[in-house]
Amino acid sequence: MAATPGAAITGQSEAERLLEARSTRNAWALSAPALILLFCAAAGPLLIVLVYSFLTKGPTGGVVWEFSTEAWLGVLYTRDIFNDGNLVLADAHLTIFWRSVKISLLTTLITFAVGFPTAWFIATRPPKARAFWLFLITIPFWTNLLIRTFAITEIIRNEGLLNKALIGIGLISAPIRLMNTDTAVLIGMAYVYLPLMVLPLFAAIDRFDMRLLEAGYDLYASRLQVLRHVVLPIVKPGIIAGSILVFIPSLGAYVTPRVLGGGKNMMIGNFIELQFGQGRNWPLGAALSMALLLVVMLAMILYVRTATKGGKSHG
């Protein structure tokens, strides 16, 4: 087969190139329905949002077709009505952004802290049992997010199981008010997004060669040292994947903060909805959506970069 490869290639190149062009055309034709569907009902409409973010807001919602950068300024600033409409930082907006980022980061941290031991536990079971535990993680993953949020509501509300249990054992005398607080949103988000952390962590730990642990212990490393210097660096791609999978949907969360946070503890998702509803400021809503998308895309790029770098260093 290795004989005169150069001649073979030049001899077949014309026919091969034609065949290849045809097969590429076929590939595009076959992909076309999916691409058209996604363009019409997923990617394309994003362009409209981008356009809307540069228009002027209509008097009762909607837009007026006049170019304006007011909406983008409005993401961070507000006009001071007492001072000739000068731009001042919009505290209310910043509070919402900060809450969104804070809750998303904390959700990522909490899900990692409890998700890592869980993933480790599943990965170190014998194969049969492993399939069972993994299935237990997958069920909530595919279960309706609203149902899971509703389920956590029943636990943490004033008459819920948590308060009843705490009062029952005499730890508290009056129920702790959790509903409609940031804490409630955080508990709900950690609950809802936990499977998204466990599954990639499991995938990474599952590939981990347990003999490396033995090597570590043979070299007199403590459990903590082995965990820090052997396990964590090797399963890092799984950690990054899990973090990104939790952080991104958390940042854009809508249902969980709406149900658990009430009207006051809004996150970006609810703030965007507000602009299209009572706020009647569609351009601002559009600009906020685009800003959220931008942040998410940056996080993705960062993730892809780190992930490919990680892949290289581990061969």
Add this chain to the structure above:
Amino acid sequence: MADKTFEVSRLPGFATTAVLVFVALYLPICTLVFYSFNAGSTLSVWQGFSWRWYIDAWENDQVQAAALRSLQIAISASFIATVVATMAALATTRRKAFRGQTAIYAFINQPLMVPEIVTAVALMILFGVIKAYTGYQGLWYLILAHSAFCVPFAYLPIRARLEGMDLSLESAAADLYANPWQTFRFVTLPLLAPGIAAGAMLAFVISLDDVVITEFVKSAGQDTLPTYMLGQLRRTLTPEVNAISTGLLVLTVLLLIGFSLINRKKN
């Protein structure tokens, strides 16, 4: 040897944490299911077993309409998504990489990357304009929107199945004078069927569960089960919502068991 590996891989406190996590994961769901059988009308005081709320939900016209609508959308959307995803998967696997393949891949997975609220807002604006122009208020907006975000969920298992498939069978068919269509119909498609079934199931579950995009795209009176429940959560709750949730939960679990059975056969 196996025993020894088991010992080494044990880390203190990990098993306890994991068991607590599983308890925390299932306790809320079990509580929800438990109270759906409550004879009383509150979510916190147990007053004996009864099917009352299931009967109530079943006889509730709004719930019936929402359930039928949910099924109609999920069936249509998962069908459309599976067909286009199968075609795209056939185009993008088992061949030499071509220019634009990465772009196709990224485009298909796009719904997984964009926050749902952003897509929801975008579709609300676009469909709002179309509704105003054409006057059409029907279900197709929802079906199209659902089809689109279901595509990646249908695509991934089909692609995985294709990549694990033996090329030699297709070459054999071609050697036996099967034309490309016959090869596809009698060789590729039967081999691919489990992947397609798995993809369709995931798409169905994803469509059935959607809240955000449906909430923004639906016209008046087009509640699906999840958006109906979201509306109910603002009011004083009765275990009827638990009963509906349990129904959806059971359906999802059944589909998942079906999915994992298909997958196990593959392996």
